Amino acid sequence: KGQFMQYPLYVQRDSRSVFRGNFPDFPGAEIAGGSIDELRRNAQHAVEVLYDGSEQLIPGPTYDTSELRGLEQDGSDGIWLFVNINMSRVRSNSVGFQICLNAALLEQVSMTARQRQMTRSGFLTLAVMNELTRNL
Template sequence: MQYPLYVHGDSRNGFRASFADLPLASARGASLDELRASAQGAVELQYDRSEQLIPGPTCSMSELQSLEMDDGHGIWMFVEINLLRVTSQAVSVEFSLSASLLHEVDASAKQRRLTRSAFFALAAAREVGDPRNG
């Protein structure tokens, strides 16, 4: 799956990046290739065999740019994350909501510093009483 990564760079330390949808993982690398490899490793380290939910990736650039992590000093890039190497996997779902409810969801997610996917995953886990929803 292609996950969005917000990347900062500097001449001394290479690149550092954070995932919009996977807040426990962050990546570093001297080059963009190293950063991509580091991203896969970071996801595996933080989420493999964990009780944390792994939401699907956010693909909306406007939603990503509205996040607080987008400070205007970095760039967004998408990296391939092989979730087959992580024991907890997300699946993609599609459903419809009224425009006004979706607007409220987006506002609430932004206030909580979550992506839309993470917001729905946490809300669903809470509703079904999932103990992984810490």
Template structure:
């Protein structure tokens, strides 16, 4: 999948870059090719064998340009991240929201410097934790089961 990456110069001989969709991942390289290779490795290290959600890539350039990381000192580029090499327990879903609610989600995401997927995930975790009185994450994932009602 093609993920956006914000690239800046890092000193005289290198580059430093950040993903808006992978906020904890920082990428370094002496060349653009090295930066792309490091991007794959950094995503693998951050997400492989984890329960973290692997977000879908942000594709809207207008959404990218309003992010705080776009300080006008760098450039946006898209890098191919092979998610087949990342084993995650998280899955991607698609659903619909009212436009006004989505605007509120996006505002919260910008204020917290996270993706809209992360805001929605945190809201779901909060709701489930309160519903199941904090027991949700004390049970191993493989043994979790939910009963309707």
């Protein structure tokens, strides 16, 4: 048995009829497959590899559809899928929490995250990791 969480995956088909997907919550996880089913299976493996032996915190899934739509590439014909990820097979832990930010700062975070095709959670996770490693 596992603890499953649904993460949004943006899927596009390339010219060779290969499906490619990216998780805005998991920057760096590269996923491909010859079918949607294969893509879903490969997504679990990609997340496991990304976090294997890592101290990175796993961001919680983004469910805000307006934030997800803002990440879509102009002129793309991609679709959003929610993919079950078995978190018991991923060797890192995440904890959800609430923070308060100045509205202008939050807008800057949102804009920068969109430009990088990331969610706010993914962007803030990377920002915190960068700040922590910088001070070592």
